[in-house]
Amino acid sequence: MTAVWPRADELGLLTDLYELNMAQAYHLDHRRGEAVFSLFYRVLPGQRNFAVACGQEHAARLISELRFPEEQVRRLAPLGFRDEFLDWLAGFRFSGEVRALPEGSLVFPQEPLLELRAPVAEGQLLESLLMNYVNLETLLASKAARVVLAAGDAPVLDFGMRRMHGLEAAWRSVRAYRVAGIQATSNVLGGLTFDLPLRGTMAHSYIQSFDDETEAFRRYARDYPGTTLLIDTYDALAATDKVIGLVRDEGLDVGALRIDSGDLAALARAVRDKLDGAGLSRIRVVVSGGLDEWKVADLVAGGAPIDGFGVGTEMGSVADAPSLDFAYKLTEYDGRPRLKASPGKPVYPGAKQVWRQYDGEGRLVGDEITAADEERHGEPLLRTVVADGAPVVPPPDPDAARERLRRELASLPAALRGTARADAPYPVSFSDALEDLRKRTLDRLP
Amino acid sequence: MTAVWPRADELGLLTDLYELNMAQAYHLDHRRGEAVFSLFYRVLPGQRNFAVACGQEHAARLISELRFPEEQVRRLAPLGFRDEFLDWLAGFRFSGEVRALPEGSLVFPQEPLLELRAPVAEGQLLESLLMNYVNLETLLASKAARVVLAAGDAPVLDFGMRRMHGLEAAWRSVRAYRVAGIQATSNVLGGLTFDLPLRGTMAHSYIQSFDDETEAFRRYARDYPGTTLLIDTYDALAATDKVIGLVRDEGLDVGALRIDSGDLAALARAVRDKLDGAGLSRIRVVVSGGLDEWKVADLVAGGAPIDGFGVGTEMGSVADAPSLDFAYKLTEYDGRPRLKASPGKPVYPGAKQVWRQYDGEGRLVGDEITAADEERHGEPLLRTVVADGAPVVPPPDPDAARERLRRELASLPAALRGTARADAPYPVSFSDALEDLRKRTLDRLP
Numbered sequence: 001m002t003a004v005w006p007r008a009d010e011l012g013l014l015t016d017l018y019e020l021n022m023a024q025a026y027h028l029d030h031r032r033g034e035a036v037f038s039l040f041y042r043v044l045p046g047q048r049n050f051a052v053a054c055g056q057e058h059a060a061r062l063i064s065e066l067r068f069p070e071e072q073v074r075r076l077a078p079l080g081f082r083d084e085f086l087d088w089l090a091g092f093r094f095s096g097e098v099r100a101l102p103e104g105s106l107v108f109p110q111e112p113l114l115e116l117r118a119p120v121a122e123g124q125l126l127e128s129l130l131m132n133y134v135n136l137e138t139l140l141a142s143k144a145a146r147v148v149l150a151a152g153d154a155p156v157l158d159f160g161m162r163r164m165h166g167l168e169a170a171w172r173s174v175r176a177y178r179v180a181g182i183q184a185t186s187n188v189l190g191g192l193t194f195d196l197p198l199r200g201t202m203a204h205s206y207i208q209s210f211d212d213e214t215e216a217f218r219r220y221a222r223d224y225p226g227t228t229l230l231i232d233t234y235d236a237l238a239a240t241d242k243v244i245g246l247v248r249d250e251g252l253d254v255g256a257l258r259i260d261s262g263d264l265a266a267l268a269r270a271v272r273d274k275l276d277g278a279g280l281s282r283i284r285v286v287v288s289g290g291l292d293e294w295k296v297a298d299l300v301a302g303g304a305p306i307d308g309f310g311v312g313t314e315m316g317s318v319a320d321a322p323s324l325d326f327a328y329k330l331t332e333y334d335g336r337p338r339l340k341a342s343p344g345k346p347v348y349p350g351a352k353q354v355w356r357q358y359d360g361e362g363r364l365v366g367d368e369i370t371a372a373d374e375e376r377h378g379e380p381l382l383r384t385v386v387a388d389g390a391p392v393v394p395p396p397d398p399d400a401a402r403e404r405l406r407r408e409l410a411s412l413p414a415a416l417r418g419t420a421r422a423d424a425p426y427p428v429s430f431s432d433a434l435e436d437l438r439k440r441t442l443d444r445l446p
Numbered sequence: 447m448t449a450v451w452p453r454a455d456e457l458g459l460l461t462d463l464y465e466l467n468m469a470q471a472y473h474l475d476h477r478r479g480e481a482v483f484s485l486f487y488r489v490l491p492g493q494r495n496f497a498v499a500c501g502q503e504h505a506a507r508l509i510s511e512l513r514f515p516e517e518q519v520r521r522l523a524p525l526g527f528r529d530e531f532l533d534w535l536a537g538f539r540f541s542g543e544v545r546a547l548p549e550g551s552l553v554f555p556q557e558p559l560l561e562l563r564a565p566v567a568e569g570q571l572l573e574s575l576l577m578n579y580v581n582l583e584t585l586l587a588s589k590a591a592r593v594v595l596a597a598g599d600a601p602v603l604d605f606g607m608r609r610m611h612g613l614e615a616a617w618r619s620v621r622a623y624r625v626a627g628i629q630a631t632s633n634v635l636g637g638l639t640f641d642l643p644l645r646g647t648m649a650h651s652y653i654q655s656f657d658d659e660t661e662a663f664r665r666y667a668r669d670y671p672g673t674t675l676l677i678d679t680y681d682a683l684a685a686t687d688k689v690i691g692l693v694r695d696e697g698l699d700v701g702a703l704r705i706d707s708g709d710l711a712a713l714a715r716a717v718r719d720k721l722d723g724a725g726l727s728r729i730r731v732v733v734s735g736g737l738d739e740w741k742v743a744d745l746v747a748g749g750a751p752i753d754g755f756g757v758g759t760e761m762g763s764v765a766d767a768p769s770l771d772f773a774y775k776l777t778e779y780d781g782r783p784r785l786k787a788s789p790g791k792p793v794y795p796g797a798k799q800v801w802r803q804y805d806g807e808g809r810l811v812g813d814e815i816t817a818a819d820e821e822r823h824g825e826p827l828l829r830t831v832v833a834d835g836a837p838v839v840p841p842p843d844p845d846a847a848r849e850r851l852r853r854e855l856a857s858l859p860a861a862l863r864g865t866a867r868a869d870a871p872y873p874v875s876f877s878d879a880l881e882d883l884r885k886r887t888l889d890r891l892p
Contacts, residue, residue, distance in 0.1 A: 004508065005451035006617050006635055013635040014613055016605070017646025020634065025652065025669045035655065062450065075638055120655055127649070131608035132616055139611070159462070162577035163769045165585070165611035166618060167460055170578055171452050188466065189452055189459040192521055200463025203573070205776035206471065208784040209481065209566055223471045234787045234891055313769050323609045323763040330651035338654040341680045343708075445680055 004167060012068040012092075013075065015128040020076065024085040026121040033334030034096075035120035036351045038112045039130060040329075045321035049416040050426065052145050052405055053107040054176045055137030056114045057396035060098040060385045062133065063126050068092050088121075096122055098386035101354070104141075104179050104401030105381055106408045108428045110346075111354045111369060113138070115382060120333060127328045135326055136169060137176040143293075143318045144180035145405065147311055149417050150297040155183035155308045157199050159288055160316025161190075173316065179401040186310075194398065201228035201258060208233060214242045218252065225253040228286060231271070232261050240271045244278045256284035256307065264289065265304040272305040286310060292319065293419045337441045348434050349441045354381040364411040366427030371434055450613060458514040458538075459521065461574040466522065470531040472567040479780030480542075481566035482797045484558045485576060486775075491767035495862040496872065498591050498851055499553040500622045501583030502560045503842035506544040506831045508579065509572050514538050534567075542568055544832035547800070550587075550625050550847030551827055552854045554874045556792075557800045557815060559584070561828060566779060573774045581772055582615060583622040589739075589764045590626035591851065593757050595863050596743040601629035601754045603645050605734055606762025607636075619762065625847040632756075640844065647674035647704060654679060660688045664698065671699035674732060677717070678707050686717045690724045702730035702753065710735070711750040718751040732756060738765065739865045783887045794880050795887045800827040802854075810857040812873030817880055 006014060026032075041051065073090045077083075096118025107113055113134060116123050148156050158177050164170040174190030184199040185191045191198040202220055207230065210216035217229050217239075231239035236259055246252040257275075259267045264287045275283050287299070288310030296309050313319070329347055330338050337349030351372035356379045359365050368376055385393050415422035430438075452460060472478070487497065514535045522532060542564025553559055559580060562569050594602050604623050610616040620636030630645040631637045637644040648666055653676065656662035663675050663685075677685035682705055692698040703721075705713045710733045721729050733745070734756030742755050759765065775793055776784050783795030797818035802825045805811050814822055831839050861868035876884075 003639075004454065004457060005614050006639070008450065010635055011450060011613075013638065014607075014617060015634050016607055016632040017634050017637075017644045018632065018648055019646075021646055021670060021673075022648055022652045025648075025666055026655075028669055029665055031655065033655070035651075037651070076634075079644060124649075124651060127651075128607050129613075132610060132613055135609060136612040161460075161462055161574050162772070162774075163581060164578060165764075165768075166582040166615040167457075167575075167578055168451050168614035169612040171460060172612060186462040186464065188461050188463050188522075189456055191463075192459065193449075193452070198463045198525060200465075200467055202464055202468060202471075203570075204786045205481075205483070205570060205774075205784075206468045208776045208786055209472075209477065209479070209779040211782075219475055220471055223474055224467060227467075313771075317769040318611075319768055322611075322765055322768040323759050325759075326608070328608075328651075330654045333655040336657075338651075340650045340654055 009069045009072055011129070012066055013072055015125070019125050019127055020081065023121040023125045024081055026124065027085050027088055028082065032119050034117060035123045035330055036332035037116045037123045037127070038329050038331045038352065039114040039134060039326060040110055040112045041324045041326045042109055042345060043325055044109060044425070045324065047419060047421045048142070048321060049418070049422050050106045050108060050142070050412070051138055051324060052141040052180060053101045053105045053113045053138060054103050054141035054179050054401070055134045056100045057103050057385055059130050059133040060100050060114065061391050061395060063094050063098070063130065064386050064389055064391055066092070066094060066126070066129070092125075094118065094122055094126070094386070094389040096386075096389060097384060099382040100385045101381050102383070102401065102404055103396045104403070104405035106405070106412070108367060108426050110348070110428060111367065112352055112382060115351055117351065131326055131328050135324065136172060139318045139322070139324060140173045140176035141180045143315055143321070144177050144182050145409065146293040146419060147296060147309070147315055148181040149409065150293040150300065150419055151309050152300050154300070154306060157308060157310045158182050158185040158187065158315070159310040159312035161187045163313040164316040170316075175398060178398045179405060181402060181406060202230050204230060204233045213239060214246065217243055218246055218250070221246070221252045221254050226255040228256040228258050229254055230258045230260060232259050236262065236267050237270055237274070240274045244274065244280060247280060247283070248278065254283055256286050258286045258288060258310070260287070260289040265299055265302050268304045268306050284308065288312065290314070297419045337437055339438070339441045339445065341442070341445055348430060348438050350434070350437055352382070352434070355379065356381055358411065362411055363413070364408065366429065368429050368431060369434060370431035371437065374431055374433055455515045455518055457575070458512055459518055461571070465571050465573055466527065469567040469571045470527055472570065473531050473534055474528065478565050480563060481569045481776055482778035483562045483569045483573070484775050484777045484798065485560040485580060485772060486556055486558045487770045487772045488555055488791055489771055490555060490871075491770065493865060493867045494588070494767060495864070495868050496552045496554060496588070496858070497584055497770065498587040498626060499547045499551045499559045499584060500549050500587035500625050500847070501580045502546045503549050503831055505576050505579040506546050506560065507837050507841060509540050509544070509576065510832050510835055510837055512538070512540060512572070512575070538571070540564065540568055540572070540832070540835045542835060543830060545828040546831045547827050548829070548847065548850055549842045550849070550851035552851070552858070554813060554872050556794070556874060557813065558798055558828060561797055563797065577772055577774050581770065582618060585764045585768070585770060586619045586622035587626045589761055589767070590623050590628050591855065592739040592865065593742060593755070593761055594627040595855065596739040596746065596865055597755050598746050600746070600752060603754060603756045604628050604631040604633065604761070605756045605758035607633045609759040610762040616762075621844060624844045625851060627848060627852060648676050650676060650679045659685060660692065663689055664692055664696070667692070667698045667700050672701040674702040674704050675700055676704045676706060678705050682708065682713050683716055683720070686720045690720065690726060693726060693729070694724065700729055702732050704732045704734060704756070706733070706735040711745055711748050714750045714752050730754065734758065736760070743865045783883055785884070785887045785891065787888070787891055794876060794884050796880070796883055798828070798880070801825065802827055804857065808857055809859070810854065812875065814875050814877060815880065816877035817883065820877055820879055
């Protein structure tokens with residue numbers, strides 16, 4: 001069988017070579033000090049006002065389960081790794097602690113999504129896997145949340161499988177989309193695995209396979225009472241008339257019409273008017289085709305009579321920002337704070353906490369990033385999910401994550417919920433203690 | 447264990463719901479006519495002059511092996527599918543023909559990467575899987591080929607694992623990168639699986655874990671003679687002096703220095719001068735950090751003394767064009783040509799052939815897309831890879847694909863090999879017979 005995914009026992013080898021090189025160097029040099037690594041991003045891209053943290057609790061569980069089977073470790077021997085290190089790898093079991101934001105949290109630049117405390121070789125070894133894993137779901141959830149906000153009360157349906165970067169991305173996207181508030185997906189396995197309702201109707205090819213469009217509609221709606229018919233294969237308005245005739249004359253049960261091309265606002269209005277004029281207000285109008293959050297927002301702002309948005313390519317490929325500049329930085333080693341000199345890229349040393357602060361009316365007013373041992377009013381977001389190498393909380397619950405996101409977005413100033421970059425970013429400050437620690441650490445740099 | 451990928455036997459369910467709906471409709475209505483589906487893209491995005499076809503031969507093998515195990519089929523029953531259809535699915539075995547471009551071929555708008563001829567329900571059922579599978583590798587190979595061209599004689603190394611869209615994308619990217627001419631990868635499992643050399647050195651975190659940068663360099667180069675040292679953790683020029691001292695005074699064996707931030711051109715020049723001044727011309731200088739084809743081309747054009755480019759985020763997330771507008775269109779059903787009316791998006795009916803034409807000096811002069819049964823001079827690119835549901839050629843050979851791409855790129859007009867959109871696109875024409883067929887088919891549309 002042509003391999004589609006790596007085998008599960010190969011997961012540990014899906015890493016960057018330098019992680020293994022560094023882990024071996026630490027091991028051979030007996031550098032066993034405890035390290036703190038922090039996973040965060042620095043800059044919001046483009047028009048973004050927030051990101052949605054997703055995948056980090058799953059990633060933490062994953063590393064608690066990560067092993068390097070003997071058979072896999074042997075594949076590294078020809079690369080020059082020493083037996084002593086390979087033996088260590090074969091016995092690898094994460095022994096450290098992971099603190100993470102709850103999934104579905106809004107996350108702003110500089111805020112750790114995840115912090116790991118472990119012997120340095122362990123923390124280093126896990127870098128590539130953690131970064132890749134968190135990157136995908138955070139990208140997808142962040143983008144989808146914008147589309148959901150833009151759609152207002154209308155549901156957003158995921159149609160993006162074909163344009164995502166591979167099959168795993170398509171599958172796992174559905175988990176992120178559930179957190180983001182997407183209402184349904186066309187992705188069968190994704191929906192079944194991650195418990196999101198499935199939706200799907202017909203493609204142009206089905207219509208094309210008939211010599212007569214009316215016959216195609218008739219057959220499909222008989223096979224699927226209440227289905228959505230795709231009306232833009234030849235002429236959306238002529239097709240609407242055909243559907244109206246079928247419903248009126250033959251009692252065909254049609255739930256919705258979908259328009260996938262052309263001037264969606266004008267077509268939706270014209271189709272709606274035809275349906276209403278025929279007394280078929282119960283038939284919904286849904287649109288798709290090249291939609292993103294800006295186009296959805298324009299359609300909503302223009303009052304187009306649209307009952308649902310099918311969104312694919314732009315959301316699935318995260319077209320406006322297909323990467324976030326995630327960093328996984330060593331911030332403490334052997335009890336001492338650590339920094340890289342990064343002109344223009346401030347990094348703060350040490351283990352941290354993020355405090356999310358609300359006013360008396362429950363509106364979000366800002367976050368403060370403090371050292372891990374400081375106390376503040378507000379909600380401390382980083383919580384321990386893995387201790388002594390084992391999960392200490394249940395697996396993340398997508399419904400809880402979705403509800404958290406919904407609640408946090410509703411509490412956000414309106415300008416930050418829009419599709420454009422707000423004039424003022426969400427306020428994130430660093431505690432005086434962290435600023436002091438940063439200065440003292442910088443002063444000590446070589 | 448936390449699931450990272452779907453199980454292999456779940457692959458068939460990784461599809462869009464409407465594919466199953468349509469397949470069932472065809473089945474229930476006894477519409478068993480043979481269909482031709484064509485996979486192509488319409489528009490080159492942004493500054494692109496070509497795409498590199500990759501993944502389509504693998505995808506064809508994959509569908510020849512696709513099965514729907516009983517256990518998986520049963521998961522569809524609650525969605526309302528009928529037993530008659532589920533039985534058909536449980537016995538599914540692709541029975542048709544697939545013709546595909548050789549992997550590593552340049553592919554231009556409107557040219558089929560793959561054509562499938564099969565009973566319509568089969569061809570429809572496979573749409574989402576084929577599109578997703580080919581999308582990823584074609585995106586990655588197309589982007590990477592641009593970076594390789596920009597780098598000229600200097601090798602390009604893939605550092606992108608952490609920023610790709612998931613673990614499968616990171617793994618499978620290495621296959622596409624091998625085709626594209628990338629010289630090495632940091633991705634261990636990808637390199638081992640797809641036989642691309644592995645490269646990797648050290649991260650800033652390793653340096654940071656030491657109180658003294660010199661000691662970090664000393665230890666690492668002792669552990670890894672000939673290694674590449676990362677010199678921009680604090681100050682690249684001061685670090686260069688430290689390395690020179692270690693090499694001269696202690697005989698440390700260092701192969702290269704890597705600069706990952708700052709003004710790469712100026713730093714590379716300054717580091718090169720210091721090394722040359724110390725008689726260490728043998729130590730190479732490599733750069734990384736936010737590189738894409740434009741930045742690489744600028745560095746090369748400016749004569750920066752750089753011996754290798756490590757490229758990650760931009761290449762791995764295909765930042766300038768994270769999707770191609772692939773379409774999978776029904777072009778023939780039951781012996782009759784088919785079209786969708788697509789204003790501004792011309793589609794041609796029927797099965798096709800792509801003829802690649804060279805002049806007497808071996809330079810590419812243009813392609814002609816003809817009906818499948820026409821004959822031309824030139825190289826016919828679509829060849830049968832699956833017949834009667836079974837592969838009829840060996841699995842695609844990445845070395846042959848890489849060589850084909852190298853040869854085709856070398857034969858391309860220079861303007862089309864650059865980073866900017868050329869004034870004149872690569873010439874692709876349609877045969878008179880296809881134009882006629884299109885007109886006749888349009889005239890017959892409902």
